[in-house]
Amino acid sequence: MILSKTGIRHKEDLVPPANGVDVGIIKIGDGRVMSVTTDPFYFDPVFGYEDSAWFAYHILASDLLTSGANPDYMTVDLNLPLSMTDEEISRMWNAFTEEAARFGTSIITGHTARYAGTSFPMIGGITAMGFIGEDEYVTSAMARPGDKVVLTKTPAIEAAALLTRLFPGTIKAKLGDELFSYGVDLFRKLTTVHESLVCKRFGLRTRVTAMHDVTEGGLLGALFEIADSSGNGIRIHEDSIKVDDYVKRVCSIFSIDPLMAISEGALLITVKPDHAEDLVSSLKANGIDANVIGEMTADPSERIIVGREKRTIGPPQKDPFWTAVEFGISEDWK
Template sequence: MKPYGKLSQEELSELLGILTRRDPSVLLGPAIGEDAAIVDLGDKVLVTHSDPITGASELAGWLSVHVVANDIATRGVKPSWLVTTLLLPQTFSREQLKKLASQIRSAADEIDATVIGGHTEITPGLDRPIIITTAFGVGEKEKFFTTSGGRDGDLLVATKDAALEGTSIIATDFHDKLLGKIDKSILENAKNFIHEISVVKEALTAAQVHGVHAMHDATEGGILAAALEIAYASRLSVVLYEEKIPLRRETAQICRALGLDALGLISSGTLLIAVQPESAPILIERLQKEGVKATIIGEFKKNGHSLLVKKTGEKIEIGLPIAEELWKLF
């Protein structure tokens, strides 16, 4: 039986080989590690991407907007329009549907985006809603970014803290299971991390800094997977320093209680940025002026294996795929 989460690189490569065809208007199509497709519109580009929400229930509507909007923003483009598909279990009530719709509308308003269409249905075999959202944005043809833009010697900057999304999902959906293991105030604080999962502001800020070469949203598989995906797409290796990766005490306590690795826990809200060394201080200063914490957590190299340098100094070789820690709870 296959594990939950992303397909292996071999399976995904085979799938892409079947699905894709050459089209000169497609400047960037489907590829491992890339966040969104880019289509030539003449002097502009259309940026689009789809994402499902499958591992959360209480926060599903809110997440569905921000997770996909983040992928548009990593291209340096503002997400403007959303198409939402709601696949609902038979037990889903009208009140639950209204709550879901309110979350979607609230999240869309927060980033100034508009829901322009979609589909709804009651789907057999589900025990929780599945929400699939497609986002669109239009940007300048000469000013977009890709995951594959990383360069040898670039530093890796992370915004905010690791595993914000995963921490919030666990504190919300597994609240009762954690009571008695984790102080209630810690769980309440952790639930509020959901309000920090948008990276739209920091991505659009970073896009204006000279020397930024690539951006990637840390989603499934957390910071480990996102860093490796930049490296893979850019044909580089990455060295991550565990002691430099920012982690909140709420995340540390919850992961310790459940036996999870925070670095492999879904981490929307953390934007990873590949930037040339001389531009890193400027980038960090610009982000801090916007109220966004930013930390150098690693570096990219042309040769060698990708490594995680533990706090003890031990060097562990890492590679794709990274199993998503959240799925261990299901």
């Protein structure tokens, strides 16, 4: 309904909208392209003003850097609730722009106003843009048969981090103070900026062939998208998927499958097979957990997880995170 109607195509449109592809790519001349991505300005005060603004920036920067382009520019549209005070707006904006300055982002234009009928967490939109060589960018559609599949961090990292912030009393009571503190700290790991920069230094196209961040639909959804957008099959080895122990415990509390839950902060990378272990070593040397979890195959009908039982990798379903939130609220968990 939406994807089939996107205006007209220009000859400069190298990567138009496509399922499972995080960015659009526009040719701008002299061997350069502009990578572009758009998402809501996601901001929820329950996560803390500074942390939530940090997250809003990194959602966009993470998407853009899956192409290899740095987040050079952003446009920001703020449609703020009437209840938001000047002090609250200032706290949010200071934290957002501090992070932008840290990564060299210029906020080049935008719009700001308070409106009736708007509410957290979707309070506007952000478009991020960056520039890179025409022969340097990557997209999830560039994965090739034989490439190894690398996963950073852990499935369901975002689900666990957000549920910890949303239901702190419950998590603390069930898991104890020490584990609760670990869960609170997970929030600042909900970015793939750092691993994308490692991949960029490691070598895009020459070694790394594709990157895709794991968001709505979790790991299974992201695996399907990278296979579907590239027209390939994918074979994943269940025993190679390392789910963080804390994440596993939180998912158990809410009865959700960690492989299907929202996972901003985890990055899928495809890499030429001879370079896979070196990439994992480079990521770990930069403090980023990573494992080879499988490989791309030439048969598009083969999209499976091999383990105790064979599991088909299909299109993303409703993310269980939202069901978990509804359950926690219905149980009056604090």
